[in-house]
């Protein structure tokens with residue numbers, strides 16, 4: 001550890017030195033741009049602390065989601081939602097349910113059940129906010145934070161952007177304009193934006209609602225580039241992508257990835273799971289920050305939307321959201337929507353909600369404990385987490401898998417950079433395929449479990465067909 005880091009134990013200096021910056025932009029907003037947050041050659045945002053004063057480092061550390069100086073998820077959420085029931089996996093909750101919009105003509109344009117866009121549109125149309133701060137299309141990079149002030153612009157920004165984004169510029173651009181906003185973000189962005197709002201009373205007044213999105217991990221810009229390249233579109237020729245194309249002939253999990261070439265305008269598609277790195281479990285291009293995150297259901301958000309990954313819902317190509325509400329106004333809006341028939345709603349219990357993200361908990365809770373223990377054993381600084389370092393909760397095979405996954409994330413970033421430099425996709429493929437192969441061998445489900453899952457899916461399909469006719 002350098003002298004600078006020793007003086008700043010637990011601060012954003014440690015966070016950036018250990019490559020744990022998620023590029024959220026909170027330190028940039030809180031210091032009015034004196035800490036720039038810029039995109040790096042490997043395709044992720046990172047704070048640039050060169051030239052930051054002691055005072056700016058202190059402010060940045062109070063808002064950074066990974067610095068120990070900032071409050072953790074419980075410390076943010078308890079004062080706001082403390083009256084509501086609490087589950088360690090989910091955070092506080094008012095309602096728990098699975099659902100989707102009932103307009104089947106619109107559902108293909110959303111990633112999952114479309115309830116994120118539907119709820120944001122309601123906030124806008126009811127005049128509860130003047131605008132929505134969310135991740136939409138840009139020219140360069142492809143996606144980033146934008147402000148939508150009308151439902152059409154908001155609709156144009158639907159679907160998940162598995163792409164880094166920094167809210168620094170957007171929050172500074174709206175600061176002090178006397179308008180109210182809903183802020184949309186993955187859990188670390190929500191926590192960071194809450195920190196900014198409590199540090200800065202002007203933005204604190206302006207951000208009226210925090211709308212969370214469940215998150216497994218975040219990818220660098222190499223993720224869409226690597227897929228497009230596999231489809232024959234080189235990174236320099238990549239115009240835009242769609243991460244979640246639905247197919248009525250398949251299940252909601254079997255979504256496709258699509259990409260358009262700048263030079264020809266040609267659109268190409270493939271099932272995401274058929275592409276190298278297409279399984280989320282392999283964690284290609286995962287940011288290092290995500291190795292240190294334990295918040296799955298955006299515990300500081302007023303409401304959070306994810307995919308209801310339960311076989312009952314998974315078999316439906318339209319996609320189904322899992323929803324956790326915490327804010328009363330948003331809860332009422334969703335209840336009214338269900339009564340009016342605009343959305344469907346199946347109430348769930350906490351265990352079912354947690355089961356929708358089973359893999360996520362294995363990575364973010366069990367895996368985090370192992371990674372923290374590994375780092376401590378190596379004498380590395382780690383942020384304080386709500387998960388304690390240790391190995392006892394998992395088998396030695398699982399420890400090995402957790403380490404293999406971490407290696408895939410690291411190697412994928414380095415190998416793809418080399419592939420781009422040598423203009424040869426094979427450089428990446430040759431490095432990553434053996435690692436994914438070894439990981440895949442260890443995670444192969446046993447025959448009885450594969451049969452059980454298949455039977456479960458087939459029986460839900462039959463039931464669905466029967467109840468539709």
Ligand SMILES: Cc1cc2nc3c(=O)[nH]c(=O)nc-3n(C[C@H](O)[C@H](O)[C@H](O)COP(=O)(O)OP(=O)(O)OC[C@H]3O[C@@H](n4cnc5c(N)ncnc54)[C@H](O)[C@@H]3O)c2cc1C
Nearest residue numbers: 110111112113114115116117135159160161215216306307
């Ligand atoms: C990086 C990432 C990882 C995810 N991991 C998981 C997971 O492990 N498990 C799971 O169940 N769900 C995960 N999701 C959420 C899931 O992909 C859907 O986004 C979610 O279910 C909402 O679907 P919807 O149909 O309601 O959204 P839509 O109606 O399509 O609306 C999506 C809204 O979210 C905004 N948005 C999209 N991407 C971002 C972003 N990166 N930051 C801020 N706003 C954004 C859009 O602008 C739009 O307003 C992840 C999402 C992201 C971005």
Ligand code: SF4
Nearest residue numbers: 021022024025027064
């Ligand atoms: S506040 Fe966000 S951008 Fe700044 S150092 Fe922390 S994670 Fe990085």
Ligand code: SF4
Nearest residue numbers: 188215217218290293
């Ligand atoms: S896993 Fe955590 S740190 Fe990583 S992007 Fe998702 S919410 Fe942020």
